[in-house]
Amino acid sequence: MxxxxxxxxxxxxxxxxxxxxxxxxxxxxxxxxxxxxxxxPVKQRGPVVLRVIDGDTVEVRGDGRVVPAGAVARIRLLEIDAPERGDCFSREATARTAELLPVGSRLRTERDVELKDRYDRYLLYVWNERNVFVNESLVRSGHATSVLFEPNDKYAKTMAAAQAAARQAGAGLWSACPAR
Structure with missing residues (x-):
């Protein structure tokens, strides 16, 4: 047809x-x-936060990338210094770190030249699940100060700028702690 x-x-x-x-x-x-x-669902990778020790130190379970898989280890956030327990603004700094890195959440980490300090803590830059650069965020909000321990200086300019902004704004410890 x-x-x-x-x-x-x-x-x-x-x-x-x-x-x-x-x-x-x-x-x-x-x-x-x-x-x-x-x-x-895609499983997220990265160390899992077990607890926040203070404003610049967290305990994690490793995922095998930087921290060995399954190992419980402490991470010291690079290029920052949060007030120690008992010092002015220490509770606020620890609470802010706990907000940024809740227990059970996963981190993305980046190392610099030296991987560990003399206390066997991993020296790392950390991003949370929302991709917030935690080290910088703590300095920018005035919950920590910028500190440089050579040779780990990958984000030194970023941290210095964050501290300058926090100090100028009187953020966090810059207005709460008279000795600053």
């Missing part, structure tokens, strides 16, 4: 076959198990 001799009923019959095929395909998809229809 020549296409020019097709009539409307022939066109409808062809369209009906296509609709029937689609309906069958949709019916088959509907029979698939629900787990197969949804992709598996």
């Amino acid at each position: 020549h296409p020019s001799s097709w009539t409307a009923p022939h066109r409808r019959a062809g369209a009906g076959a296509v609709v029937a095929s689609l309906a069958a395909a949709v019916g088959l998809v509907g029979l698939a198990p629900p787990a197969a229809a949804q992709p598996e």
Whole structure:
């Protein structure tokens, strides 16, 4: 049969076959198990926060990238210094670190030249699950000061700028602690 001799009923019959095929395909998809229809969630990697020790130190369980897999280790945040327990603004600094790094959350870490200090703590730059650069955030909000321990100086300019902004704004410890 020549296409020019097709009539409307022939066109409808062809369209009906296509609709029937689609309906069958949709019916088959509907029979698939629900787990197969949804992709598996991507598991985040990175050390898991076990506890916040103080404003610049956290305890983690390693993921095998920088901190060995399964190892419980302390991370000292590089290029910052938060007030020690009992010092002016120490509670606020520890609380802010706990807000940024809640227990059970995962970190993204970056090392510099020296990996550990004399206390066997990992010296790292840390980003939280919201991709906030925690080291800088603590300095910028006035919960810590910028400190440089050579040769670990990868973000020295960033930290100095964050401290200058915090100091100028009188943020955190810059207005709370008279000795600053």
